[in-house]
Amino acid sequence: MSQRDSLTGVFRSIYRWRKTIRNICLIVLVGSIGFSLLLDNYFKATTIFYPASPELANPELIFGYTSQVTQYFGSDRDLDRLDEIANSNEVIDFMVRKFGLYEHYDIDSTSLKGQFKVRERFRKLYAAQKNKNDAIELSIEDTDPKMAAMMANAARDKVNEIAQRLIKGSQQKLLATFEDNISRKTEELELLGDSLRILQSRYNIYSVSEQGEQLSTQLARAESEIVRSKARLEVLENNPLIPRDTIEYIKANLRAYQRERQSLMQPDPQGDNLSIKQFNTGLPKVSVLTDLHFQARKQLSYDKERYNQIKAAYNTDIPALQVVEVAEKPLLKSRPKRSIIVIASVVAAFMFSVLGILVAEAYRDFNWKEIIRADEPA
Template sequence: MNQNESLLDIFVLLYKKRRRILIASFLVAFITAAVSLLLPNYYEASTLFYAASPDLAQPVSIDDRKIYGSDSDLDRLFSIAQSNELKSYLISEFDLYDHYEIDSTSKKGKEKLLLKLGKLYNTKKTRYDAIDLAVEDTDPAFAADMANQARARVNDLAMKLIRNSQKAVIAGLKKSVADKTTYLKFLNDSLYNLRKRHNIFNTASQGEAYGTSIVSLEGKVQNLSSQVSLLKKLDGPVDSINVLAAKLAGTRNQLKTLKQNIKDYNEGYPSIISIEQERKEFNNQLLYDKERLSKLESAYSSDIEAVHVIQQAEVPVIKSRPKRSFLVIGAAF
């Protein structure tokens, strides 16, 4: 009962003061409207873009190449868009101290400028995994230009990271190619010296030729030796015996030389085969590295972007704030 009486007393009091309340409400609404008219109009320009895949900067086949980046690529762009390096660029490029009328020589000038920029410059991820970069300003054309320049700078900084990574890989490959080239020359020199020392010029055909030659020469030696022995037993012509004996001696010398060559061949063969195999493997690695280096250098010099622009920032025609009607209605009630 007491509670109902208290509420009734409040309503009665409000009814008695209704004129004053209405006058006060209208007065506040009028003042708010007047003040809101003095507030500057702000216009928001926004640009929308996706992260491009780093595959575009790599020497991969078109079939294996992705166009759009992953979540980590998007996070990298988002971090760049919010970085102090980007903000410093905008401050310098658009002379924001002068534009926002902040004293650059004051002790807290930079802090004030960053707070001001933080309110007018905004980046966010959309539900579709894109980045929405927005700039507010009293000058709609300035807002659009700054938003587009900020996005372009995000792309430049992202590409700088990619290029630096490419340069490091290219430098490593160049060193690898140089080292392999030097070692391959060492292998070639070693192989040349071994071939010369052991008189081996072709491991495959030369071994086969030696095998055929030694069988042939040993057969000749046996044949000539038999002929000489037979003629001596038969007291054959001395001239014929001397001719056959000379041929036998020459053939034996050839056989002796051949056996020495075969000995040298057998001594050098394992080392030469080993170096030839190592040289082949190194040469294949070198060719692979050179091909990869060529592709990387081609990718490094190619004109690619780190972002896919979906929407350029256009000059806005409708202000984003203040919402004067909301201010007046909110103040009145």
């Protein structure tokens, strides 16, 4: 019964003060309607995009030098990187400059807190975060729907530009490293070439395999002719039937081949012919330098090819994000929700009015003057 009596007392108090409650709610209703009508309409434009895989800028993938399967979309780390870029001050400051947000938001750009205020104002109207589908959802609110769409697309393009710049910055450093390496190896190759030419000129060795084969052939032919001439001379020299001219001719051939063998075996100080002794002396040195020169040319050629591949990738416009939805001019406002503001205000006014009435009814029998007087010191 006590609980029922308590509820009855509550309803009785509300009924007694019903006109006051009604008047308060009506005042709040009219005031909230007027206040909500004074609020500006804001329109939200949204663009959605996924991160592109940084591997798309890999020269091996561009030129097909790898069997790795191409991943067109980035990983969670790439998504986090784009999220950080989208919320960076660089993007915000770019938007402030591009769209003149100091004037648009009526903020004094010359004040000490001007930059802080314009950033905070923009951040309240700007949101870039991962959605439930693991994409970046970038939204901007503005009183001008067309400008909201332009700002959202511009912010997305700036995020793409910064992400590309980070990748191209790494490629640029790699290109600088290759340029230094190519320059150094070119100088080394020139030194090796000069040293090789000096040795080739000193030993008359310009083609190791061909000259070696040629010397071997000449020496073998000379030895063979010497043996043959000696054998013919031994058989024919004591034969009275053989003319002396023939014998002299054979002797002359023998001397010629012996001299040829001697010139092949020992270098002629006054001649420039290549001897086997000279060839054997210079062969190790020329072979080593020839091999070093070949390896240096091969490595330099590889570095130049690699440099050209990286430079081609650097000059290629490879997007850092994959756009799913471009921001379009919003047709409906995103806020304020005037009906919600009015209803919430009236409900709050009713609840606080009832609470105030119940408190007043509960303590109306108290003699506050006597209570205050009793608390005062004698």
